[in-house]
Amino acid sequence: MSHAAGCVLPDEAATEALGAALAHALASGAVVYLHGGLGAGKTTFARGVLRGLGHRGAVKSPTYTLVEPYPVDGRALYHFDLYRLGDPEELEFVGIRDYARADAILLIEWPGRGAGHLPAPDLEIRLDERTDGGRDARWNACNPRGDEIVTRWVLDPAVRDCEPLL
Numbered sequence: 001m002s003h004a005a006g007c008v009l010p011d012e013a014a015t016e017a018l019g020a021a022l023a024h025a026l027a028s029g030a031v032v033y034l035h036g037g038l039g040a041g042k043t044t045f046a047r048g049v050l051r052g053l054g055h056r057g058a059v060k061s062p063t064y065t066l067v068e069p070y071p072v073d074g075r076a077l078y079h080f081d082l083y084r085l086g087d088p089e090e091l092e093f094v095g096i097r098d099y100a101r102a103d104a105i106l107l108i109e110w111p112g113r114g115a116g117h118l119p120a121p122d123l124e125i126r127l128d129e130r131t132d133g134g135r136d137a138r139w140n141a142c143n144p145r146g147d148e149i150v151t152r153w154v155l156d157p158a159v160r161d162c163e164p165l166l
């Protein structure tokens with residue numbers, strides 16, 4: 001919990017860059033909750049993480065499939081969008097426990113919809129639309145692994161040089 005901070009993302013490229021910087025800060029696995037309303041930029045951020053890990057193909061929103069798996073950089077990344085999840089228990093049927101290995105990267109949009117059936121987060125990120133059209137990003141490390149990730153992440157120019165949120 002030691003890092004609660006945030007910054008301003010003026011455009012889509014800044015959201016992607018923040019995600020790519022997070023990719024570079026991941027030592028092995030991580031569980032990242034992506035909070036924020038419809039259109040806040042969660043999938044854009046996830047695309048940045050994937051690009052940062054070297055994924056060159058498309059990144060589609062897993063709104064209807066719930067989860068999209070990607071093999072990246074010798075690791076597994078699972079991008080979840082739980083917006084349309086009817087009941088959190090359905091996560092047991094998509095095999096959430098198999099995904100939650102220590103070295104897997106889980107990016108989870110709408111984590112509140114899976115409450116009680118998701119692995120605990122290492123890091124929570126919240127995106128909010130600004131009145132000027134950009135986005136505010138806020139983050140919070142939830143445990144020592146999250147702290148380590150954030151410590152590396154904030155040293156990246158994409159984070160270090162962005163306008164901080166007070």
Ligand SMILES: Nc1ncnc2c1ncn2[C@@H]1O[C@H](COP(=O)(O)OP(=O)(O)OP(=O)(O)O)[C@@H](O)[C@H]1O
Nearest residue numbers: 009010011012015038039040041042043044134135
């Ligand atoms: N920092 C930013 N400034 C302005 N627009 C942005 C920014 N980041 C992302 N966007 C734009 O916001 C729109 C919605 O983005 P995205 O699909 O990533 O949202 P989302 O949070 O995943 O939404 P949903 O909850 O529907 O899945 C896109 O058109 C994207 O280009």
Ligand SMILES: [Mg+2]
Nearest residue numbers: 042043061109
């Ligand atoms: Mg999305």
